[in-house]
Every structure is written in structure tokens, then in C-alpha cells.
Amino acid sequence: xxxxxxxxxxxxxxxxxxxxxxxxxxxxxxxxxxxxxxxxxxxxxxxxxxxxxxxxxxxxxxxxxxxxxxxxxxxxxxxxxxxxxxxxxxxxxxxxxxxxxxxxxxxxxxxxxxxxxxxxxxxxxxxxxxxxxxxxxxxxxxxxxxxxxxxxxxxxxxxxxxxxxxxxxxxxxxxxxxxxxxxxxxxxxxxxxxxxxxxxxxxxxxxxxxxxxxxxxxxxxxxxxxxxxxxxxxxxxxxxxxxxxxxxxxxxxxxxxxxxxxxxxxxxxxxxxxxxxxxxxxxxxxxxxxxxxxxxxxxxxxxxxxxxxxxxxxxxxxxxxxxxxxxxxxxxxxxxxxxxxxxxxxxxxxxxxxxxxxxxxxxxxxxxxxxxxxxxxxxxxxxxxxxxxxxxxxxxxxxxxxxxxxxxxxxxxxxxxxxxxxxxxxxxxxxxxxxxxxxxxxxxxxxxxxxxxxxxxxxxxxxxxxxxxxxxxxxxxxxxxxxxxxxxxxxxxxxxxxxxxxxxxxxxxxxxxxxxxxxxxxxxxxxxxxxxxxxxxxxxxxxxxxxxxxxxxxxxxxxxxxxxxxxxxxxxxxxxxxxxxxxxxxxxxxxxxxxxxxxxxxxxxxxxxx
Amino acid sequence: xxxxxxxxxxxxxxxxxxxxxxxxxxxxxxxxxxxxxxxxxxxxxxxxxxxxxxxxxxxxxxxxxxxxxxxxxxxxxxxxxxxxxxxxxxxxxxxxxxxxxxxxxxxxxxxxxxxxxxxxxxxxxxxxxxxxxxxxxxxxxxxxxxxxxxxxxxxxxxxxxxxxxxxxxxxxxxxxxxxxxxxxxxxxxxxxxxxxxxxxxxxxxxxxxxxxxxxxxxxx
Ligand code: SF4
Numbered sequence: 001x002x003x004x005x006x007x008x009x010x011x012x013x014x015x016x017x018x019x020x021x022x023x024x025x026x027x028x029x030x031x032x033x034x035x036x037x038x039x040x041x042x043x044x045x046x047x048x049x050x051x052x053x054x055x056x057x058x059x060x061x062x063x064x065x066x067x068x069x070x071x072x073x074x075x076x077x078x079x080x081x082x083x084x085x086x087x088x089x090x091x092x093x094x095x096x097x098x099x100x101x102x103x104x105x106x107x108x109x110x111x112x113x114x115x116x117x118x119x120x121x122x123x124x125x126x127x128x129x130x131x132x133x134x135x136x137x138x139x140x141x142x143x144x145x146x147x148x149x150x151x152x153x154x155x156x157x158x159x160x161x162x163x164x165x166x167x168x169x170x171x172x173x174x175x176x177x178x179x180x181x182x183x184x185x186x187x188x189x190x191x192x193x194x195x196x197x198x199x200x201x202x203x204x205x206x207x208x209x210x211x212x213x214x215x216x217x218x219x220x221x222x223x224x225x226x227x228x229x230x231x232x233x234x235x236x237x238x239x240x241x242x243x244x245x246x247x248x249x250x251x252x253x254x255x256x257x258x259x260x261x262x263x264x265x266x267x268x269x270x271x272x273x274x275x276x277x278x279x280x281x282x283x284x285x286x287x288x289x290x291x292x293x294x295x296x297x298x299x300x301x302x303x304x305x306x307x308x309x310x311x312x313x314x315x316x317x318x319x320x321x322x323x324x325x326x327x328x329x330x331x332x333x334x335x336x337x338x339x340x341x342x343x344x345x346x347x348x349x350x351x352x353x354x355x356x357x358x359x360x361x362x363x364x365x366x367x368x369x370x371x372x373x374x375x376x377x378x379x380x381x382x383x384x385x386x387x388x389x390x391x392x393x394x395x396x397x398x399x400x401x402x403x404x405x406x407x408x409x410x411x412x413x414x415x416x417x418x419x420x421x422x423x424x425x426x427x428x429x430x431x432x433x434x435x436x437x438x439x440x441x442x443x444x445x446x447x448x449x450x451x452x453x454x455x456x457x458x459x460x461x462x463x464x465x466x467x468x469x470x471x472x473x474x475x476x477x478x479x480x481x482x483x484x485x486x487x488x489x490x491x492x493x494x495x496x497x498x499x500x501x502x503x504x505x506x507x508x509x510x511x512x513x514x515x516x517x518x519x520x521x522x523x524x525x526x527x528x529x530x531x532x533x534x535x536x537x538x539x540x541x542x543x544x545x546x547x548x549x550x551x552x553x554x555x556x557x558x559x560x561x562x563x564x565x566x567x568x569x570x571x572x573x574x575x576x577x578x579x580x581x582x583x584x585x586x587x588x589x590x591x592x593x594x595x596x597x598x599x600x601x602x603x604x605x606x607x608x609x610x
Numbered sequence: 611x612x613x614x615x616x617x618x619x620x621x622x623x624x625x626x627x628x629x630x631x632x633x634x635x636x637x638x639x640x641x642x643x644x645x646x647x648x649x650x651x652x653x654x655x656x657x658x659x660x661x662x663x664x665x666x667x668x669x670x671x672x673x674x675x676x677x678x679x680x681x682x683x684x685x686x687x688x689x690x691x692x693x694x695x696x697x698x699x700x701x702x703x704x705x706x707x708x709x710x711x712x713x714x715x716x717x718x719x720x721x722x723x724x725x726x727x728x729x730x731x732x733x734x735x736x737x738x739x740x741x742x743x744x745x746x747x748x749x750x751x752x753x754x755x756x757x758x759x760x761x762x763x764x765x766x767x768x769x770x771x772x773x774x775x776x777x778x779x780x781x782x783x784x785x786x787x788x789x790x791x792x793x794x795x796x797x798x799x800x801x802x803x804x805x806x807x808x809x810x811x812x813x814x815x816x817x818x819x820x821x822x823x824x825x826x827x828x829x830x
Binding site (some may be wrong): 001006010013014016018019020021022023025248250251252298299300301302303304333334401459 | 622623624626627628630632634637638639640642643649667668696697698699700738766812813815
């Protein structure tokens, strides 16, 4: 163990997250490796290790001969202070070597609030923040993940972004990198070649100009870069790599269990949901393969908990058959199966009753909006009857806690819709009175609201976020309406959602703001422990930009959006139509009922399997 | 069904795994090797597994004991080898046998304590430490379970200590009471700093070496 590290570790919280050595962490002989990749997650170990995408790509890269992919996470504040105090650069967990000396530094960025952490990790590694200040080929700084569908706010810092699923493009990119190094290419030549790999976006090959009002005037590619960069997807999930042999952390993480990925994409089409659009089209893994991976992962890891994961698990066609197949095995292995993101319907409830057995903890539903009118407007395909029927079943079966999630500030929301949230909770309460198996235990109904953040590549990408005063007014209104003690109302006074709304639809000019905010101390800003709104506002002020321009402005359909050159496979026309239909109060059927022609089936070259 | 006891090493990276995390880790290690841990009865069944003498985070040890019960009727043969294929770095199973002696018969603990002096060992350090720890009363401050500071006299808990000097460090081979109450050998460094401020070390390192019963026989 490194002597400096030995001195530091006893002084920090949860030191086990900084030492590596976990079961299945990949160790390689440096002498037999020619390309070293630092896979960086701009958040803590506990969050990063819970990310399935990272585990997949870690496996994919380490399966390449001559490539060693290691992990690196953002240290918590105490560890950061110790590292800086000891002048120790950020190191990779497997080898302990400083990541600044690696060939490729690859970030996985799932959400915009991690942008400052990305900058801080580069700085902790001793790597210049701005791509233009890194003239050499290595370290090449790349980034992927959902937040990269609009990576303009970090465009000046990364050399390139990978759009979509990385299983195929990462190996291609690494191959090109090796060729470039072998043949002595300079960085520019490499980037120009890289942008020809599908799904690779090189921000420095695009010039962005602005109108006087601050909106984008033109996004112009150079050096043969494509006018639009189209994301990459795996078309056949049965050929996609699944990390059945994966790292088992020696310290508790957020998702401390096996995550079995059933399918990608979602058939539902909720208009606010970025994942629902950017992960299209639906691609399922066969039941046989899911069952096989489940068994392999359990045998190898020794985990006793497994979650069947996807955006909407109830929509996996052979779900019942898969559970039938897994049940005896689970029983034998004392394995708990959990199904997150279940819909509130009879089918799902029956399945859950079967799987949960004795463990009747809380139930969670996300109606998102308080009235049928608004649920139709956002295309959230859930009726109050379904919700109440599910609750009735749950209460009769012995459950005594229900959590309900809603958003405030959805387009077209009125005070009536806000009040509707309280009504939903009251109706759930009423159902409990009628159906509870055991009333002595009482009931806990929790209503949580979040502040809606419009996201790029959704039907609401043109919408303003409601201002904070309006959000708080609606919170107060709802609080007034919820007047029984059995209903607890949670809401977040979270200014983070405001900054998230700014960054998620930001343009390149925000790079300066980001760097300024980072210099003022922004880092793990996804954590309320670190987030400071005044710091961000100061940064905007110093850069002469207005955050409300990004968060609270209504855009017209004709406006050139900063992410217009990024193609997730869903056509602009489709998004506009969905946006209009919200105002018309018209729903769009799910992809299994009928294809609405969003365009995403073009990845498959055949109709989606829904 | 069998009650077994595992002797294992915990060092390097693994010395930073906390007690709770170590229990969690072992719960997963056993099924990896095909061993089925016995679970407690009751509403929240939990695997029957316990660490005989939890090791403070950051210390290393070559003599940790883990008691566990498995559904299979085995005597422990081959268990250590089997576990070693699925352990994180820094954990190493040495041997496994039936748990015969009650854990309370564990009385003493031998450990190596190293005090680092980056600027070189102050002259006469070993001699002065020898003198300090041969006194009848050596008081150190210690946090109690309720997080309050209390003064305890560690002298009666320290059975023997042999001090030697090396380059930039002073080492001690100590034998201390293991439990009820036990002495954390790291407190020797605190005592040195309190009584002999110029001998306050830059860093203190502890490694457990062996466990003994009241008669001084190796405890397993
Ligand atoms: S192409 Fe049709 S079926 Fe496929 S995702 Fe788009 S709307 Fe759904």
C-alpha cells in the first residue's frame, strides 16, 4: 500500500471505497497492456458502482486484449482535502496509478449535476480542464452516458462524446486510438477520423454561432464532421454482453444487489421522460438468456438479492414465465427477487404478491400528476381506478405503507391539478379504510413532489420550467389541501432542480459558467451537502449570462436548439406532434398497441418488437 | 449442520473493510463456494456468522477468527482453500475447523505495534517507552460506547511489551488483554504521545499476530 495513502485513509470516512481489491476487480500485468483506460464516474463510489452501464463497459473493455480498464470515482470532501493536502493525484482503484498518466480518461455521465464533478476529477488528476490545453493524443478525455445527449455545457472540456450504448463504439474507438498512436497521428487527425465512427461526437469540429437574443443561429460542422450525429444502439440484446461475473464491492453501495437487465427502451412514451425517448427502440433479451445470466450472476457473486431491471419491468413480455423459471432457484438460494418500476395494475400486483412473500414493506407508485386530464396531457398511461385497485389489493394483502410520487410544474398544470394530488391521497386513504386487513397497524401514505425539469429530446424540450416562486406557491397550495395526519407530504426546496433545468438545456456558453462555478468550489453538486445556488448565480453574473434564459424560457418549434445536431433516432416532427397533443389533451398509445412512427425503428430496419 | 471456525488474514486493502462490511462480504463469500450458511429462526432470518474479536478499521491481522454455521455436515476440511478462490484482495483464509472452544476463553492477543518517526527515531526512544509501559499506571483517554471521553489505566491490560528500534521506526511486540475489557494496541501510541510528547509518532501501525487463552496456549 502506498505510504501516503496509508496515512490518509484512517482519517477519512468509509476508507474501503478508496482502496479497490474487490472480488472480481480486474488486475492485469502492466507490461502486457498497451492501452490503459481510466473509467471515471463523476460521483461517489457508492453511486458509481451501482451503475449497470459502467459494469457492462468495464467488462467489455477488459475483455479486449492489451486494454486495461480501471475505475475511478469522485472522492468525498474529506478525501479530496487529504489528497490535495498530500499532493496526491487522483488514482485508479485497480493499480493505484495516477489517472493523468493513462491513455484514455472515460467519464460516464448520467446527469447534468455531475458536470462540476467531472471538472474537479480532471483537476484532481492534474489534467488541464480544457481540451485545447491538452495538445497530445493522451490522455484522451471522452464521455458517455445519458447526459451526453446534450453535452454542450462541457463541450470545451471533453475531446469527444459517445452517444448511445457504448458496447460497440468503445472498442472501435479504442482500436482507432491504437492505430493513431502506432502511426503517430496528431490529436486533430485522430479526432477527424474518430468523428466518422457512428455515435462519436467531436464538439471541437462544430462552430456554433448565436443570434443577438442569445439563441443559436447555426451549428456548422468542419473537417467533414457529420451534420447530425446519430446515437448508436445494440440491435440484438441476445448478443449484447452482460456482466454475469462482476465486481462485488466490499463496502455497501446504493444498489447492493444483482441487476438483471431484461430489456432496453420503453414502450410507454411519457412525454416528460427523457429515458423513454432516448433509449428507444425497445429491445428485449430472451427469457432463456435472462434466466441463464440470473443463475450465473448469483452463483458467481454470492448475492442474495436480485432486481429485474428496465424502465418499465411489467412490460417485459415473458415476465411471468421468467419468474416461474427463477422461483425454485431463488428459493433454494435464499434469493430475493425485486421488481422495481412496476405499473399499478392487476397483473403487476399479482406478480409482486407472489415474489415478495413475507416481506411487506412499502409500495411505491408514480402517478406523476393529480388529475386524469393532466395525466393524459403528459401521456402517463395510468388511471386512478388502476391505482386505487392496486392499493386495495395491497392493503388487503397486509401492506400498510404507500408512497406516491408526483411532479409539480408539468406543462398545462392548473391549481385544480395540484389539488388533485391531495384528492388522490385522500382516495387511497379511503381505500385503506375499506380494505385494510389489519387496521390496528395504521397506514402511512407519503406524497412526494418534485419540481419538473424539462429535458432535451423530449416532447417538453421547448417548455419553460416554472419559476421557483410559482413552484413554492403550488407546494403551499398542496400542503394546505393535505390535511389528514396519515398523509405525509414531502417536497424538496431543491434549487438543484433549477440548476438542472439550466444545465440540461444549456449551450456551449455555459462552459465558462461551469468552469467559474468550479473555481468557486462547485464539485459534487448532485449532493445537497455541496450544492450552493448563490455560487452558481455568481458564476452566471460573472460570465454575463442569465440562467433564466435557459430554465424558464419558452422556445418556439422553429428555434434551433443547442442539441439539434444530435440525433437520438426520434424525429423532431414526432416530438413536435407529441408536444402539440399535450395541449390538445390527446394521448398517444403505447408502442405495443400501435406504432406511432417516431422513427426509432430505423435502428432495427424492421418494426419494433414493442 | 456444523459449527465451524475460520482463521483468516485481514491486511492491505482489506484492513479498511469495516466490521459490518466484513460480515456482509463473508455472507456472499460462502455461497460462492457452495456452502450454505445456516440462518436464524424468526421474522428476520439472518445468517449465523460472527467475528470473534472485531479488528479496528485500518489495522491488519494474521489471526482473525470467524464463527459460522452451515447446513452441511462437514468438519471444515477444504473450506479455507475453497473460500480463497472468492475473497477480495487482502483477505486470506488460513484454516477452518470445528468451533469447539467458547469464544470467551480467548484471553490475550499478541500484536506488533510500529511507531513511525519520519525525521528519524528520537534518541533513547525504545528505552523510554520501555520505562513508560512498565509503570503501574498509564492513563489514556478513550471514547466510551456513549462517545464520551473517559480515562482508563491501560497498564493492567498490557501483559508484556518488547521494544526495538529500526530505521525511522520503533516497534513493539506486545501482548494485551483481548476482551472484557480488552486493550486496543493502538492506544500505546496515544499513551506515548501523552506522556512523552517528543515521542509522539508520525503514524502508528498495528498488526495482530496471535491469539491465546488464559494459560498462554494458542486459541483456536
Ligand atoms: S418506431 Fe414506433 S414502435 Fe418503435 S419506438 Fe417509435 S413509436 Fe414506438
